[in-house]
Amino acid sequence: MKKIKISELAKIIKGNLIGEDFEIEGINAIPLAKEKELIFVDSLKRVAEAQKAKAKAILCPEGFAIHFPDKSVIEVKDVRVAFARISEIFKKEIEPLWGISSQAFIEEGVKIEEPCAIYPWVYIQKGAVIKKEAVLFPGVFIGAHAEIGENTIIFPNAVIYPYTKIGKNCIVHAGVVIGADGFGFAQEPYEDGYQNIKIYHFGSVKIEDEVEIGANSTIDRAVFGETIIGEGTKIDNLVQVGHNVKVGKQNILVSHTAIGGSAVLEDYVMLAGQVGIAPYSQIGKGAKVAAKSGVVGKIPAGAEVAGIPAIKASIWRKAAVIFAKLPEIYREFKKFLKNQT
Known part of the structure; x- marks a missing residue:
């Protein structure tokens, strides 16, 4: 069991300790925490629940210590970032x-x-390179001439196709497929319809350092050149990245997102759940796309968009309110037209 003094945690996360200093033995949710575990409060809505908690150590925003006179408090500027740092200290690894x-x-x-x-049942083809401290769990397939970087972990039953390159400190979760052919077919007229002719792919996939890819996600190889996932990008479960897509650094791609071929996402882009990106679309640096949105064309840097097709989020929210009132508006409009005749 890991133990650490609250004062040491405060130094690590650059927080301010208010109250008694003692050792804690872990972190937990507010209702589940024991006396020597740390909980976190990120809004006033959770103060009352935290006041009743057994835990005597609390992580919270600046100015919140006044609500917890009987507990030891670490105040920080950003609770979520601080909690993430602390979670790394107490992470459970085998x-x-x-x-x-x-x-x-x-x-x-x-x-x-x-x-x-x-591990047992790993299959590695000729010409592959496995760097030091890599971990390949059972059922992993590494294709010919693929490269797995230092300290990268690949969980069971992931498939890494030939010529794929994965950087260092990456995490590839179970069932991921990297480097399969993209979905490309030409349609040739045939009798009373057409037949689909496969376009073979000659490119590869490059995963840069510090990337995490969630379970059962797929990243297709390029037709020519590379499909690229930039440094520090985090991909949720069940995400599809098409051929020749370029994803910049520190992107967030949430579950059920699908990115069409040759789309470009610049750095720090965030795509919420079930977002669809049309082929050849371009999303600028720092842009955010709301859940269930459909992007076609260009999204400017720093923009926040929503809807299908995606438009400025503030406009879409107003439009959504109007859409809900359309039946009422239509009834009033029909009355107006009747009165005009």
């Missing part, structure tokens, strides 16, 4: 089984830097 299992199948010509952890 030490990998370092070494190469005799039950892994490794073709000739594979370069492996040790230490590494290659």
Whole structure:
């Protein structure tokens, strides 16, 4: 069990400790926390619940300590960021089984830097490169000439196609597929209809450092060149990234998002759940797209958009209010027309 003094935590997250200093043994949700666990409060709505909690240590915004005179409080500017830092300290990890299992199948010509952890039933094709401290769990397939960077973890049953390059400190969750062909077909007239002719792909995928890819997400290889996922980008479960897409650094792609081929997302873009991006669309630096939106064309840097097709979010919210009132407006309009005759 990890233990750390609250004063040490305060230094790590650059917070201000108010109250008694003692060791805590973990972090938890407000109703579940024990006396020596830390809870966090990010708004006034949660103050009353936190006041009744068993936990004697609280992380909260600046100025909130006044609400907790009987507890030890760390005040910070950004509770969510501070909590993320603390969660890393208390994260629960199982030490990998370092070494190469005799039950892994490794073709000739594979370069492996040790230490590494290659579990049973991993298959690695010729020409692949596995850098030191990489962890490949059971059922992982690494294609020919693929490269897995230092300290990258690939969870069970992920498929890394040939020529894919994954950087260091990445996390690839279970069931991910990287490097499959994109969805490209030409339609040739045939008898009374047409037939679909496959367009073969010759490119690859490049995943830069510090990227995390959620379970069962898919990233397609480029037709020519590279599909790129930029440094620090975080991809949720069940996300589809099409061929030749360019995703910048520190993007957030939330579950069920689908990005069409050759779209470009600049740095710090955030796509909420179930967003659809049409092929060749361009989303500027720092733009945010609301859930269930459909993007076609260009979104300016820093813009916040919503709707299908996506428009400025503030306009869309007003339009949504009007849409709900359309039946009433229509009735009044019919009355107006009747009175005009």
